[in-house]
Amino acid sequence: MRLLLVSSILIVLLAIFYSDSLHSFPVHEGMNAAYRYFATLSKKNMSSPRQIQKVFLAIEQSEGAGARIRRSIGGAQMREFSPFLMLDHFKSTSLAGFPDHPHRGQETITYVINGSIDHEDFAGNKGTVRTGGLQFMTAGRGVMHSEMPRPNPDGSPNIGLQLWVDLPKHLKTCEPRYRDLQAEEIPNIDIDEGKVHVKIISGESHGVESVKELAYTPVWLLDVEIKPGGKITQKVPAGWNAFAYVLDGEVGFGSGEGKKLVKQYHNVIFKQEGDVVEAEVEASATENGRFVLIAGTPLDQKVVKYGPFVMNTEEEIDQAMRDFRSYSNGFERARGWESEIGRGAF
Template identity: 40%
Template structure:
């Protein structure tokens, strides 16, 4: 087996989105800064309601999937198709924009901490115009696995699978064309985490707490919090938590190898398709 190494580090930068929500953006801070099929990764974390209270009022999407994952907080989703869902601490929402959707994500709290993530995954050309759909994943639907009997870390499996010591654990998201893997891993200081990955998958790490040492013990590189760590090719991941422990996301998916044309919330394969998406939205025919 080939252990993946830390190939590149992408620091996150402060930005605002929606109606002024403050967040940190790593992937997607420029249109060239993508990792096929991942288009964007945002982290939002604040105890100050002024940083998040205005939320994300109605806005359109076409051509990709958005995934929202909350560590803390409560948001409500609504869309023009009449769907409504509540995203709670520990839960996730996996939305396929497909041919088009206009939706909002608004906080359902006036105080307290909000901490979560949103990332975008591209859709293959053959799926970009399929009907929009989404799934609200409640916290209790996401399996959590203890890494050792003495409390030496845990893994929450949102998408794909994780091989635990006694069984293979499947997350609630399965069967997508990009075969995504999405794990939320918590490690005490110094503890190691080993996981097998499909060799052809694009993969990266994002520590949101503490720090990591990435690679085999005799050849590791450090990765600090709020940085994307792009992984090299290989079929095995090995990391260790830093002196303050670590909480991190592991994201991996099958690359599409297709051209990307993007205009804000629209992601297609050609400029002509983007122009059609804009015209459809302006004329009220996005869906």
């Protein structure tokens, strides 16, 4: 602060000096220069709230072997939102899930909100993601796997989110990889006197960073729960695409005249301008509001999709289908493979 004050005085003195010596720079111009200087500094240090571009309901539909999903990104309302290809909010019983199926050209992040999800692939990888944990998968050149829920002792459904993230063109044929992250490994923070709880799955919130990067394409994923009367101003990287999906309750997004109250199962697409997202739950609310805030760097590339294959050209999609059917170029281990967890699902 002292340095800024000294700088201000120097600017004014220089303005006066040049005014006296050159008679071409009046004192008031020096004052204006100082004002413009500090106005520029203030703008650099001030946060700019993102405005809302679109709000829409994610309609429930069937998917997989009897699972019920709400598709926000990847549906009719928003076909894609680079780098995001799809976001499904799924609910399934003990027998309904996502048995053996292939992928190529994308990454998936599966976040379990309630219950447990088993996964198994054609390379022999197996694991279970429990409540609050997630599984990260890079499909790359090719994966065939199964994702099936476990029966919950209390009979409750298995609930979660699956996010598809596009891979940059040069990584479409990279080697597949997996990473599981259980709930206890995910950093969290309480703010606004305990009225706001944030799980930092990927990215950063109020000085707390995630422990692992989840995707080749940079992505932030935050799970935010707000009690009545709570508010959060969350930083998001400038130039990234960002959206929020409301899991529970009602949440107010935006600021000023652009503020909107968004209900459960609705998706909020934010404009790209700005570097913070503002959210709050009204003090009069009867329940907490919970949402996921997701942001990622947009990819300057064409997206061509066919089922579980995501490439950049029609020719690459045709090649992916030929490779899968002929068990080649990444799908060699799919020949004769059947997962244990997916048997009898259909």
